[in-house]
Amino acid sequence: xxxxxxxxxxxxxxxxxxxxxxxxxxxxxxxxxxxxxxxxxxxxxxxxxxxxxxxxxxxxxxxxxxxxxxxxxxxxxxxxxxxxxxxxxxxxxxxxxxxxxxxxxxxxxxxxxxxxxxxxxxxxxxxxxxxxxxxxxxxxxxxxxxxxxxxxxxxxxxxxxxxxxxxxxxxxxxxxxxxxxxxxxxxxxxxxxxxxxxxxxxxxxxxxxxxxxxxxxxxxxxxxxxxxxxxxxxxxxxxxxxxxxxxxxxxxxxxxxxxxxxxxxxxxxxxxxxxxxxxxxxxxxxxxxxxxxxxx
DNA sequence: AATGTGCACAACCGCCATCAC
DNA sequence: CGTGATGGCGGTTGTGCACAT
Numbered sequence: 001x002x003x004x005x006x007x008x009x010x011x012x013x014x015x016x017x018x019x020x021x022x023x024x025x026x027x028x029x030x031x032x033x034x035x036x037x038x039x040x041x042x043x044x045x046x047x048x049x050x051x052x053x054x055x056x057x058x059x060x061x062x063x064x065x066x067x068x069x070x071x072x073x074x075x076x077x078x079x080x081x082x083x084x085x086x087x088x089x090x091x092x093x094x095x096x097x098x099x100x101x102x103x104x105x106x107x108x109x110x111x112x113x114x115x116x117x118x119x120x121x122x123x124x125x126x127x128x129x130x131x132x133x134x135x136x137x138x139x140x141x142x143x144x145x146x147x148x149x150x151x152x153x154x155x156x157x158x159x160x161x162x163x164x165x166x167x168x169x170x171x172x173x174x175x176x177x178x179x180x181x182x183x184x185x186x187x188x189x190x191x192x193x194x195x196x197x198x199x200x201x202x203x204x205x206x207x208x209x210x211x212x213x214x215x216x217x218x219x220x221x222x223x224x225x226x227x228x229x230x231x232x233x234x235x236x237x238x239x240x241x242x243x244x245x246x247x248x249x250x251x252x253x254x255x256x257x258x259x260x261x262x263x264x265x266x267x268x269x270x271x272x273x274x275x276x277x278x279x280x281x282x283x284x285x286x287x288x289x290x291x292x293x294x295x296x
Numbered sequence: 297a298a299t300g301t302g303c304a305c306a307a308c309c310g311c312c313a314t315c316a317c
Numbered sequence: 318c319g320t321g322a323t324g325g326c327g328g329t330t331g332t333g334c335a336c337a338t
Contacts (some may be wrong), residue, residue, distance in 0.1 A: 070324085
């Protein structure tokens with residue numbers, strides 16, 4: 001089940017599990033609710049924000065009649081309901097950007113998220129914890145240790161660059177077959193949510209299912225995402241300073257020069273890491289053999 | 297089929313900074 | 318200046334699913 005199906009399933013689940021989720025806030029308010037948001041709560045919050053705007057979340061929660069804390073409303077809006085929030089698979093370009101920015105700023109999730117259009121700090125944080133830290137764990141080292149940072153920089157990131165370039169090449173062929181009008185239509189359809197609109201059951205359903213249908217097509221995902229992310233990357237590049245290496249720059253700045261890489265931990269763990277990573281399609285046999293040669 | 301385990305994600309918590317009063 | 322409200326942020330937890338056994 002992909003993520004979008006998962007989201008829609010969660011929405012159905014929330015309807016079913018409604019009325020079973022009432023918990024008591026032990027501090028002061030006996031009516032405060034916690035846990036998963038129901039579809040009805042989402043409607044209420046979205047409509048209230050559409051009519052009155054966001055901000056002053058505690059009073060917003062009260063005036064909207066939501067039995068939630070202001071913080072909970074704010075989080076639900078920013079991480080889930082906001083029209084421009086983009087969910088779904090983290091693209092290759094986004095992965096590369098996350099790795100690069102994290103190496104630069106550390107766990108400054110919010111700051112990193114500012115450079116990934118539509119992505120929330122929570123999503124990036126989750127990505128880091130579930131995907132990246134997993135590999136550090138497999139290596140039995142801290143995510144901040146030099147060995148792991150080298151692995152990211154000298155193996156993972158170049159591999160991402162290669163895959164981005166490969167998909168970009170194949171993508172160009174697809175794009176050349178599309179008319180400009182088709183591309184414009186797609187852009188419009190992806191951005192046609194009007195801030196001051198009132199939400200109905202249909203529009204809500206549309207928001208939560210549009211990305212699912214579009215991203216189920218690999219071709220569509222590549223043509224949409226890679227374009228946008230490259231654009232964002234290059235636009236923002238100036239903000240990062242000169243030391244930030246652009247995707248194609250990994251090859252130009254000698255980042256693949258393994259003779260300078262201090263990869264000194266035991267070969268067993270590294271090989272296992274690479275084997276495990278096959279599931280992520282980031283590594284292949286050639287990489288593993290190449291790395292083993294460097295380690296010998 | 298039942299159970300256990302890991303993963304991905306949403307949501308919450310606690311701390312801190314800022315701002316209005 | 319003190320204080321409470323508010324919002325932002327990073328860390329952590331809870332939950333349901335997929336998959337393995």
